Amino acid sequence: MDASSASQADAQIDATAALEYWSSIPPSNDGVLGGYPQVSRVDLQGSTTFLAKLRRKSSRYPPGKLLERTVDTGAGIGRVTGGFLGKIAEKVDIVEPVVQLTDVVTKGDTFAELRSKGRIxxxxxxxxxxxxxxxxxxxxxxxxxxxxxxxxxxxxxFQRITKFLQPDGWIVVKENMSTDLEGLDIFDEVDSSVTRTDKKFRALFQEAGLKIVATELQKGLPKELYPVRSYALQPV
Ligand SMILES: C[S@@+](CC[C@H](N)C(=O)[O-])C[C@H]1O[C@@H](n2cnc3c(N)ncnc32)[C@H](O)[C@@H]1O
Incomplete structure (x- = not known):
């Protein structure tokens, strides 16, 4: 299937509007989590467990040793780095277009320890x-x-970053899942983004030459939020 044919929701994405929105939020968990800062704890716990399960099955990256390097993409204020990735890797790189948000990582007190240890x-x-x-x-x-x-x-x-994945490593995607009754992606005009269906993600992974080696739903989130699914991917 052509992954782009299932819906036109993504045609409405406007990167300028998105960055305007993300530049206007407070640089806090509340800001990056759209008013649900309380989900951070359960989310980070779920991610920690998800990775631990992957590593238990891995001969190259078994548990018990820090990974050499990882990257937190679309990182915002480094919530995932501070609460999870900074604990499992020697160094965490950050990709985030909004400088006001990464200022929290590069200048803020909460990251002083990670910075002083050279972990950012x-x-x-x-x-x-x-x-x-x-x-x-x-x-x-x-x-x-x-x-x-x-x-x-x-x-x-996906195709670009796969070339920068070390052997037996994982690309993890953790995203909201569309609950549209007709099975369509949903456009969100607040941050000019789309919420994709599980089906759309799977089609994109397949087209990119990635296979799912593990996937699970995040438990313990408020019922009114979209379901959140993690996928661990490796090249086919
Ligand atoms: C919902 S927040 C999530 C932040 C972080 N991943 C977390 O879980 O706390 C979405 C982030 O995506 C960033 N973003 C917006 N457009 C982006 C783009 N084109 N590429 C990467 N990140 C982008 C925003 O600036 C914002 O920090």
Whole structure:
């Protein structure tokens, strides 16, 4: 199937409007999580467990040792880096187009310890559509940001970053799932993003040459929010 044919929701994405929105939010969990800061704890716990399960089955990256390097994409204020990735990797790179948000990581007190230990790596202040990694990674973590890219750009992004994945490493996608009754992606005009269906994600992964090696739904989120699914991907 042509992954872009299932819906036209992504045609409405306007990157300028998106960046205007993300530049206007308070640089806090409340801001990056759209008024639901309380989901952060359960989310980070779920991610920690998801990765631990992957590593238990991995001969190259078994548990018990820090990964050499990882990257937090669409990182916002580094919520995922501070609460999860900074604990499982020696160095975390950050991709985030809004400088006011990465200022929290580069200048804020909450990241002083990680910074002083040299655990914060590169800060790439660009959108994912314009990011070409300058390192390779055993883990590329993409959370709550891929809806900012149109389908074609997302496909191209997956193909690009796959070249920077170390052998037996994982690209993780953790995103909201569309609950549209007709099975369509949903456009969100607040941040000019799309919420994709599980089916759309799977079609895009397949087209990009990625296979799902593990997937699970995040437990414990408020009922009124979209379901959130994590996928661990490897090249076919
Ligand atoms: C919902 S927040 C999530 C932040 C972080 N991933 C987290 O889970 O806390 C979405 C983030 O995507 C960023 N963003 C917007 N457009 C982007 C793009 N084209 N590429 C990468 N990130 C983008 C926003 O600036 C914002 O920080």
């Amino acid at each position: 790596g590169e800060i790439y202040n660009v959108g994912l559509e314009d990011w070409t990694p300058t390192h390779t990674y055993p883990l590329i973590w993409n959370q709550w940001c891929l809806g900012q890219l149109k389908d074609a750009a997302l496909l191209e992004y």
